Amino acid sequence: VPPVQVSPLIKTARWSALLVGIIYGKRRYDHLKPIAEEERRIEEEEKKVREEKERIAKLEAEANEDTILK
DSSP: OOOOOOOHHHHHHHHHHHHHHHHHHHHHHGGGHHHHHHHHHHHHHHHHHHHHHHHHHHHHHHHHHHHHHO
């Protein structure tokens, strides 16, 4: 089956629509960037808190184990 020929006008229209969509989308969502950055920062802080809790739990478990063995 031979490939379908697409006219240059249709190709140009598709690229134009894509470009307009990218520009419009960027403008539309630019105001959300600070929110996304804040969410990433919060996720990083939550990860640090989880890791610290896990570290403390591990230390407590080791301390309890040492106490039981004595």
